[in-house]
Each structure stands twice: as structure tokens, then as C-alpha cells.
Amino acid sequence: MIIRTAACIALLGLAGGAACQAANKDDFYRYYSVQVKVSSLGADRLLDSYRSHGGGSGSPGSSFGISSPIADASQEIEIKPTHEGGRLYANLTFSSEGTQSESGSDKNGDKAGPDDEPAVRRQRIDLTDLRPTSIDLGSDSDGRTYRLDLTPQVVEQRITPLSFREVTDKLYKLNFHRSRVVLNDKTLVGRMQVTSTQMTWIQINDLANIEFSLHRIKNAKPWGRLQDGCITITHPDGDEIEIVRVTNGDDSQLIEGGPYRVWVRWKEPAQTYAEMREALTKYRDRLLSGEETAASPHTLQLIEQKLTREPGPWLVGSGGSSRRPHDIVEE
Structure with a gap:
């Protein structure tokens, strides 16, 4: 033609x-x-x-x-x-x-x-x-x-050119779409849903409060790696956390290759399983007595499910934020 x-x-x-x-x-x-x-x-x-x-x-x-x-x-x-x-x-x-x-x-x-x-x-x-x-x-x-x-x-x-730094900075944003959190390659402790975060944290009762980032952050250790959509964090004591279905950037793309370094802050757990169970029981009682109003019609059902499951460790919280300039260490 x-x-x-x-x-x-x-x-x-x-x-x-x-x-x-x-x-x-x-x-x-x-x-x-x-x-x-x-x-x-x-x-x-x-x-x-x-x-x-x-x-x-x-x-x-x-x-x-x-x-x-x-x-x-x-x-x-x-x-x-x-x-x-x-x-x-x-x-x-x-x-x-x-x-x-x-x-x-x-x-x-x-x-x-x-x-x-x-x-x-x-x-x-x-x-x-x-x-x-x-x-x-x-x-x-x-x-x-x-x-x-x-x-x-x-x-x-x-028309207006971007600095290369602006483009690469977006790749530091992580997205977790009901991502499975697995302890020591055998125990599913929960799923996390967090998007567009440069500083991510998870709380696992009886294990640790863990904060991690692709940025190098103060007082952090290079204990993690990101490879083919999976973050693996390994503590020197032997405990290992694996988070799957992780994507990068505003367009939520799977970054292939690696591994890429992940910086980790590993702290003592803020709550034990017994403390979590006690707090949930008190909250349930306040809802039943009318002292507080449930956030949704399913709140009581979810509380009962958590109270009847076996002792942890369990993922009890997750979240994230944008990077904090005072917290970043230039590499």
C-alpha cells in the first residue's frame, strides 16, 4: 500500500x-x-x-x-x-x-x-x-x-519540561490493593489496602510496628527489598514479612526487576493480642449498651469475628503518608 x-x-x-x-x-x-x-x-x-x-x-x-x-x-x-x-x-x-x-x-x-x-x-x-x-x-x-x-x-x-527528579519521585509511591501480609512464609496475618504512600506502616500484634519506605529514612535499616511486586522484610532475629501485589506510581504500575532496597524501622508492638481482645470487648459492650454508635451496620459482626479467632499474630492496622522531608536521608 x-x-x-x-x-x-x-x-x-x-x-x-x-x-x-x-x-x-x-x-x-x-x-x-x-x-x-x-x-x-x-x-x-x-x-x-x-x-x-x-x-x-x-x-x-x-x-x-x-x-x-x-x-x-x-x-x-x-x-x-x-x-x-x-x-x-x-x-x-x-x-x-x-x-x-x-x-x-x-x-x-x-x-x-x-x-x-x-x-x-x-x-x-x-x-x-x-x-x-x-x-x-x-x-x-x-x-x-x-x-x-x-x-x-x-x-x-x-510543553513545559519536567525535571527527571519529578518523574522518578512518583515511583517512590507505593500502592497496596488488598495485599496479603504473610509471616514467615506460612501465616496469613491479614490484608492491607493503602494507596499512593511514600511512608507505609503496618501493626502486627505480638510481633512489631513496622514502618518502611523506598526512600532512605532516618534511623532505618536496609532490611527490605522490592522485587516483581513483592516486598520482603527480614528482621535479623529471623522473622520475615512478605507483602504481595505491590505497585508503584500514580498509574499503579508493577515495577519489574530488582531487587530494590526498602528501608525499615522495626519497633516493638504497641499492643499484644490480649490487650487487643480486651479493647475490642469493651468497645463491643459500649455499642451494645448504646454508649457509642457503630460506624457501620457490620461493625458488631466484625468485632465478633475478631474475638472468636485464634490468638495472633494478626494485622491490626496499616496506613501511610507522603514523605516527610525532615525524615529523608539523601543517598
């Missing part, structure tokens, strides 16, 4: 007034684009018969063209995206040359002389809803069918 581009798309995105609107004039610009792709399926319509025949893309103010891959139906297709009144359109022009038979007539029976004008068909497609649209191009003699796919896009491009 031949692709002809009549304008530089990147420059049009910057210069075309209709093609570009600033989401934030100081930091970003926005432009609209239409991606075009031609594909086909064999007569059996099975996936194994799929073929891609190329494509192109353009923004309002540009035009580009493609040639039909159908061997026995010569056709040129020109695509002109436009942005009018807040709407995005793709203006298509189909130009077909007359196909002559051995008698010198075209397939419609008309004589096709050297000065014959190609047949022209125009079509306008509204792509404002940003939904992909497909157009049937026809089929060739062996039954293979061809399709033109148009996909609209809204592209936001940053």
Missing part, C-alpha cells in the same frame, strides 16, 4: 488553530488525530486469514491518502480530518478508475477513453464520540474482503 502524507502531522498539531487547544496553556497543548488502518479477511472469515495492509494518521489541517489493496478495483482514498465547532470529522474522497474489459469498455459497459474522469465518491464521518468506525471497501475475486478502520484520538502533549 502507498501512503502519501500532504502535511507534517506533528507541526500541524502545534500550528493549526482548529487542531490544537491548550488544556493548560502553560504546560500542555491538545490536538486531535485520526488513525486509519486497512485490513482484510479471507473468504473463510477466520482469524488466521487476517492481513494488515498498512495505514496512516493525520490531524485537522492535514490530508493523507492510501491506495486500495484490491487488485481488480483500482481506488485511491484521500482522508482529510477537520475540527469544526467542537466536532471532529473525517472527510473521505474515493476515486475509482474505470476497469476496462478486452473490448475496451469499462465494467459498466461504458467506453473508457484516455480523457475519462475517475468516478468520485465523498463521505463525511463524525468522529466526535471518539468511537472507532469501519467502512467496507469491497472484496477481490477470491472472496477476500477489505475494511478501512478509522480511530479518533485526543492527544495531550506536555
Whole structure:
């Protein structure tokens, strides 16, 4: 397939007034684009018969063209995206040359002389809803069918450069999505739900209060590591905590590879199992007597579940915060 581009798309995105609107004039610009792709399926319509025949893309103010891959139906297709009144359109022009038979007539029976004008068909497609649209191009003699796919896009491009430090700082944010907390590779002590935290803490009764971070923090030890979405914290005494399903950054991506160092503060537990049970019992009694109001209809049920389970250790709390500059040690 031949692709002809009549304008530089990147420059049009910057210069075309209709093609570009600033989401934030100081930091970003926005432009609209239409991606075009031609594909086909064999007569059996099975996936194994799929073929891609190329494509192109353009923004309002540009035009580009493609040639039909159908061997026995010569056709040129020109695509002109436009942005009018807040709407995005793709203006298509189909130009077909007359196909002559051995008698010198075209397939419609008309004589096709050297000065014959190609047949022209125009079509306008509204792509404002940003939904992909497909157009049937026809089929060739062996039954293979061809399709033109148009996909609209809204592209936001940053103008003001970021410092590399700003980007890397986001990777220090950790996200825990009902992450399992396992003690010594065998005991599930609970699950934690904490997002976008640079300083994370967990409380496990009868074991420890643990604070950890990818930042180097004061009075912390390099007892942890992050590798392939799993944080492992190992105390010199032999106890090991494993936290799985950990992601990084604002877009919550799994950082592969490693291991990466995790800095840990390991402190004595703030509460034993007996103390936790006593506190829960008193809280339940206050709820039953009406001295306090339950936070939810399920509070009493959750308390009873905790009171009936076996002695710990259990995860009794978790949370996090953004980094505290006075607490960070520059490496």
C-alpha cells in the first residue's frame, strides 16, 4: 500500500488553530488525530486469514491518502480530518478508475477513453464520540474482503519540561490493593489496602510496628527489598514479612526487576493480642449498651469475628503518608 502524507502531522498539531487547544496553556497543548488502518479477511472469515495492509494518521489541517489493496478495483482514498465547532470529522474522497474489459469498455459497459474522469465518491464521518468506525471497501475475486478502520484520538502533549527528579519521585509511591501480609512464609496475618504512600506502616500484634519506605529514612535499616511486586522484610532475629501485589506510581504500575532496597524501622508492638481482645470487648459492650454508635451496620459482626479467632499474630492496622522531608536521608 502507498501512503502519501500532504502535511507534517506533528507541526500541524502545534500550528493549526482548529487542531490544537491548550488544556493548560502553560504546560500542555491538545490536538486531535485520526488513525486509519486497512485490513482484510479471507473468504473463510477466520482469524488466521487476517492481513494488515498498512495505514496512516493525520490531524485537522492535514490530508493523507492510501491506495486500495484490491487488485481488480483500482481506488485511491484521500482522508482529510477537520475540527469544526467542537466536532471532529473525517472527510473521505474515493476515486475509482474505470476497469476496462478486452473490448475496451469499462465494467459498466461504458467506453473508457484516455480523457475519462475517475468516478468520485465523498463521505463525511463524525468522529466526535471518539468511537472507532469501519467502512467496507469491497472484496477481490477470491472472496477476500477489505475494511478501512478509522480511530479518533485526543492527544495531550506536555510543553513545559519536567525535571527527571519529578518523574522518578512518583515511583517512590507505593500502592497496596488488598495485599496479603504473610509471616514467615506460612501465616496469613491479614490484608492491607493503602494507596499512593511514600511512608507505609503496618501493626502486627505480638510481633512489631513496622514502618518502611523506598526512600532512605532516618534511623532505618536496609532490611527490605522490592522485587516483581513483592516486598520482603527480614528482621535479623529471623522473622520475615512478605507483602504481595505491590505497585508503584500514580498509574499503579508493577515495577519489574530488582531487587530494590526498602528501608525499615522495626519497633516493638504497641499492643499484644490480649490487650487487643480486651479493647475490642469493651468497645463491643459500649455499642451494645448504646454508649457509642457503630460506624457501620457490620461493625458488631466484625468485632465478633475478631474475638472468636485464634490468638495472633494478626494485622491490626496499616496506613501511610507522603514523605516527610525532615525524615529523608539523601543517598
